[in-house]
Amino acid sequence: MPVTETSGPVLSLQGITKRFGPLTANDSISIDVVPGRIHCLLGENGAGKSTLMNILFGLLAPDEGEIRLGDEKLTLTNPKQAMAAGIGMVHQHFMLIPVFTVAENMVLGREPGTGGMLDLASARRKVRELSERYRLDVDPDALVEDLPVGIQQRVEILKALANDATYLIFDEPTAVLTPQEIDELMAVMASLRDEGRAIVFITHKLREVRAVADDITVIRRGKVVGKAEPSAPEAELASMMVGRSVSLTVDKEPAQPGEARLVIDALTVASPNGAVAVDELSLEVRGGEIVCIAGVQGNGQTELAEALLGTMTPLTGTATLDGVDITRAKPARTIAAGLGFVPEDRHRDGFVGEFSIAENLVLNNLDAYSSGGLLQLGRITQNAKERIEEFDIRSTSQAQPVGSLSGGNQQKVVLARELSRPLSLLLACQPTRGVDVGAIEFLHKRIVAERDRGTAVLIVSTELDEVESLADRIAVMYRGRIVGVVDSDTPRDVLGLMMAGATYDDALATVQEASNE
Structure with a gap:
């Protein structure tokens, strides 16, 4: 007391x-x-x-x-x-x-x-x-x-x-x-x-x-x-x-997973200082399911995501998306293969703050909005109006610079851009970091809706509440390896021990032993 x-x-x-x-x-x-x-x-x-x-x-x-x-x-x-x-x-x-x-x-x-x-x-x-x-x-x-x-x-x-x-x-x-x-x-x-x-x-x-x-x-x-x-x-x-009532739970039906769309086999990635950050990691994500990678930040999650996007080159191993080898592909090729990417640092990697909402919404798909080397400004404006309404982006107009929006609305712009085209895989890193509770509710609904379209969804999050709410399966990552893939209803204490390096069996035994004392 x-x-x-x-x-x-x-x-x-x-x-x-x-x-x-x-x-x-x-x-x-x-x-x-x-x-x-x-x-x-x-x-x-x-x-x-x-x-x-x-x-x-x-x-x-x-x-x-x-x-x-x-x-x-x-x-x-x-x-x-x-x-x-x-x-x-x-x-x-x-x-x-x-x-x-x-x-x-x-x-x-x-x-x-x-x-x-x-x-x-x-x-x-x-x-x-x-x-x-x-x-x-x-x-x-x-x-x-x-x-x-x-x-x-x-x-x-x-x-x-x-x-x-x-x-x-x-x-x-x-x-x-x-x-x-x-x-x-x-x-x-x-x-x-x-x-x-x-x-x-x-x-x-x-x-x-x-x-x-x-x-x-x-x-x-x-x-x-x-x-x-x-x-x-x-x-x-x-x-x-x-400032308003919000739902703190993610309302979703049970997953209906199909075939594996993302297949990672023994992937090894080195960090910029040369140390091994991802260590012979293997993981599959099927269409129509959300796999969340849980773990304390700094255990290789960032390097894994960047290797899948193509901004880091793996040392060994392979990654395929719908059968297409993306192991050493550049970002333009991985995006063309159907990868949608939400970075963990939206300010650095997710948008150009000085650019308008309309411009940011087409940054990774300019070919679709140009003709004869010229941008089709009317189509870009119309796309922005539709996405602003669809994603409830609170703004003065489509011409407003993204850097002047709130954190939640900035994240909505990033997600709207990535979901505005057919995807094989949505890879979202810390998708609700720095976002208010109301925007979190909306973003989670859109991620679940993308799963229900048959897209494979891979979430990297250090927020265990978010992992437990969104995941159909949880892959626990520790020191560059997946120490286990478990069901979404796995007890929090077991997940915590796995995040510290324990196997599922050892973590479960430890928790059960503690409960019996």
């Missing part, structure tokens, strides 16, 4: 406003961070949560409003001042030096020692002391680059605790963790809360909020739109985030 007496004054953000040009990222936001409680800041990507916490940690300066610690007004112009006030932050993207040890990372910027000599023995003792106290088992002499991402996150937490932070900010901390590691993190946050620390937990995942929150503040488009109780149903929280 949370402590009843706090170990420090309330940290208050009062009327915080932050603008970036015409965009108001934070609009007069006020929240209280109370020691002994976990305050969840809930909102979609782009809602302004991280901006607000970057202000609290001294990384950004507010345009209006103030931060107070009890009766004292704080001026935070850099993280050093924030840490001096007892504020620590566990960043979404780890702030660690890969070639340094855990101990060296822990004391970076505040190195112990005298006469210019670094006292690493003291740093190691600090790591061991904090590791034992908070049950965060970390080897002080391990190189960070050799550690799994879950252990790297422990190092980030220990760094904040080494400063004796009373107010801890966790910014989307579960994005790269297995379900078991997420459970461990929740237990750590609860332990910190119970000894009197204040936790600010930034997330967009409803399951996690309801698991640990004492207080919930919902932010939408830079404004606080309400507070909620941890017992509130997920549907209620989702509607607060989006």
Whole structure:
């Protein structure tokens, strides 16, 4: 249970406003961070949560409003001042030096020692002391680059605790963790809360909020739109985030799979640094089914997708699409063979932000909209009008630059382009990353509809909720290999162990043994 007496004054953000040009990222936001409680800041990507916490940690300066610690007004112009006030932050993207040890990372910027000599023995003792106290088992002499991402996150937490932070900010901390590691993190946050620390937990995942929150503040488009109780149903929280009621389940009939359309046989792909990223991987995807690749990010999913598209060349093995060898084909050929591709980073690979909606909708199919070397602008405009209506793309007109659209509407443009022609395979990587709950509902429906047309669908997603909702079969990927292909109703605990490298049989036995204890 949370402590009843706090170990420090309330940290208050009062009327915080932050603008970036015409965009108001934070609009007069006020929240209280109370020691002994976990305050969840809930909102979609782009809602302004991280901006607000970057202000609290001294990384950004507010345009209006103030931060107070009890009766004292704080001026935070850099993280050093924030840490001096007892504020620590566990960043979404780890702030660690890969070639340094855990101990060296822990004391970076505040190195112990005298006469210019670094006292690493003291740093190691600090790591061991904090590791034992908070049950965060970390080897002080391990190189960070050799550690799994879950252990790297422990190092980030220990760094904040080494400063004796009373107010801890966790910014989307579960994005790269297995379900078991997420459970461990929740237990750590609860332990910190119970000894009197204040936790600010930034997330967009409803399951996690309801698991640990004492207080919930919902932010939408830079404004606080309400507070909620941890017992509130997920549907209620989702509607607060989006501003309307949404369905959190994917409504689909059982798959009617046909013949294998994508066949991958012993494919090996090297990453740009020469390391093997995809290791003799074999997988089949049949027409009329959705296969989701589950796994913690960084286990070869990106390299596999790029090899299938043709932007990376496999070392060995083969990939065929409807019998056509695409193993070493360039993107133009794979697209012509019937591949529709939704990249994991739409801003970098999915569209040209300065181009209009109409132009982006034909980028990979210009031959169909040209004659005699000239673009048929009337047809391009008409296509855009039809796709905008069909995919509910919220815009001022087909001439609006895609870069000015919301994340969800940008993703709709990408998906609309890929689904505007007959496909053999839809390959979608992180199809709903940075997309609001309402747009997720729509995108999932379109993906299922494409499956029902007989297209083979391969989804790469690190969101386990999405995998469980969409998949007809789940292929679990770990260190470049498929460790197992399982049914979509496989227990979450089993999937989590497989994501850490266990076979299905071993994972199932472990879960059953734990349930019997």
